[in-house]
Amino acid sequence: MTHLTASLSSLALRRRQLLTLAAAGVALPAARAAAWPERPIRLMVGYPPGGSVDVTARQLAEVLGPKLKTTLVIENLGGAAGALGAQRVATSPADGYTLLLGSSNELAATGVLNRAQRYDPLKDFTPIGLVSKAPVLLVAGPKAGVKTLAELVDTVKRQPGKYSYGSSGVGSTLHFAGELMKQRAGLFMTHIPYRGVAPLTNDLVGGAIELAMLSVPGALPFLQNGRLTALGVTGDQRLKTLPQVPTLAEHPLLKGYEMSGWFALVGPKGLPADVSSRLQAALQEALADATLRQRMEDMGSYAASPRDDLTTLIRDDVARFTKLADYARMRE
Structure with missing residues (x-):
């Protein structure tokens, strides 16, 4: 009987120890989370x-x-x-x-x-x-010969396949923005993918391609010095930094257009x-x-x-x- 009592006492002690350890194990991650962040x-x-x-x-x-x-x-x-x-x-x-x-x-x-x-x-x-x-910008280079979105749409409709537009790469948001524009307005233009904004901008300014989809920070310096022309913004509202540039959705063939990064x-x-x-x-x-x-x-x-x-x-x-x-x- 004494042996049985001792065994039960030992089991009870062991159970309390396990419960204590389990409680500590649960509390430790919580303590870590409460201290987060402890470093950069x-x-x-x-x-x-x-x-x-x-x-x-x-x-x-x-x-x-x-x-x-x-x-x-x-x-x-x-x-x-x-x-x-x-x-x-x-x-x-x-x-x-x-x-x-x-x-x-x-x-x-x-x-x-x-x-x-x-x-x-x-x-x-x-x-x-x-x-x-x-939002990103549809931008025309000097080779495009157009100054407004309406002029571009009319010209591409009359001369399908003549114009090309560049983006920063296949499958990028800029690429999808261009393809959505083509789909909505029924335009036939060739997509030219580039590995980065710098070579794309160089070719656009230099006249190797007519158009590009560019981020606003990438396009702004060239818009300010007159080397590029912004035809439209892809968002659902005009930009405060470029209030004179219409949204693509303002064109009758592009109503409802929106494609923002x-x-x-x-x-x-x-x-x-x-x-x-x-x-x-x-x-x-x-x-x-x-x-x-x-x-x-x-x-x-x-x-x-x-x-x-x-x-x-x-x-x-x-x-x-x-x-x-x-x-x-x-x-x-």
């Missing part, structure tokens, strides 16, 4: 320094860092229209110390045509929030819920900053609204790009 956060950008994604990341980091009481360190990893940087983040530990400032290219467009892409934008990231929307903050899949919530709250505080909003407007973009749902945006754009790729026979 790496903010990955899938493009070289100086482009619109990089500039947006640096502007955001300057405001978001103090909200999180840490520093956001920008790391540039260019290649594959942003997909290399996105892949790096998708395979990083989900601890809140590696994030991606991504764009509509690598988070929606590139996977439509690149079947070898090794991540799924809807499954392999934790969405934190939309940062800004960035966008920038978003995401983390690896499985980001702890409390870390994700803190990031979301800090992002909304940052986007309310008047200086940051003005800087975005100066770049031709505008800050996202708290009502914008990133997951829905990615899903809708992937579906839209897929339909457009099939229509334009991009995947043959």
Whole structure:
């Protein structure tokens, strides 16, 4: 009987020890999350320094860092229209110390045509929030011989196949913007893909091609010196920086047209819920900053609204790009 009592006491003690250890095991991750962030956060950008994604990341980091009481360190990893940087983040530990400032290219467009892409934008990231929307410009070079969107549409209708337009690459948001314009207005133009904005702009200014879809920051210097002409903006409203430039949707054949690029903050899949919530709250505080909003407007973009749902945006754009790729026979 004494032996049985001793055994039961031993079991009870062992049970209390296990419960204590289990409780400690549960409490430890919670304590870690409460202390987050304890060190700088790496903010990955899938493009070289100086482009619109990089500039947006640096502007955001300057405001978001103090909200999180840490520093956001920008790391540039260019290649594959942003997909290399996105892949790096998708395979990083989900601890809140590696994030991606991504764009509509690598988070929606590139996977439509690149079947070898090794991540799924809807499954392999934790969405934190939309940062800004960035319409692009339809721009004419000196070879085009047109100064307005109406002149361009009339000319291309009369001379189908004569005109070509360039973009920063096959399957980029700029490429899809051009193909949507062709589809809606019934225009026959040839797409010329470039590896980057610099060679595209050089050829446009030099007269090798007639037209291009360009980001606002990339086009602005050439618009200001008169070497290029903006024919239309792809967003649903005119830009405050270029109020004289109409939207493409203002043309009768392009009613309802809208194709904006966008920038978003995401983390690896499985980001702890409390870390994700803190990031979301800090992002909304940052986007309310008047200086940051003005800087975005100066770049031709505008800050996202708290009502914008990133997951829905990615899903809708992937579906839209897929339909457009099939229509334009991009995947043959």
